[in-house]
Amino acid sequence: MKAKVHVTLKPGVLDPQGKAVAHALDALGFSGVHGVRQGKFIEIDLGDQDPGGAQARVDAMCRQLLANTVIEDYAIDIVD
Secondary structure, rough: OEEEEEEEEOOOOOOHHHHHHHHHHHHOOOOOOOOOOOEEEEEEEOOOOOHHHHHHHHHHHHHHHHHOOOOEEEEEEEEO
């Protein structure tokens, strides 16, 4: 099994890297971009056989290490 985790900044949290990307896109001629939010993608290979157990384990990983839950949200997708 694999866990795919997307970590993004919560709405309202300043995103200077996203703002820099938006400015760079505009400078490269990609007009019409009204905002960019950056985040991170983490893929974890798991030995779990139970999708529910894997989901719970990865959720604990996110809460304890992979995401700063004060300023970040995360979404987990468990795939075979």
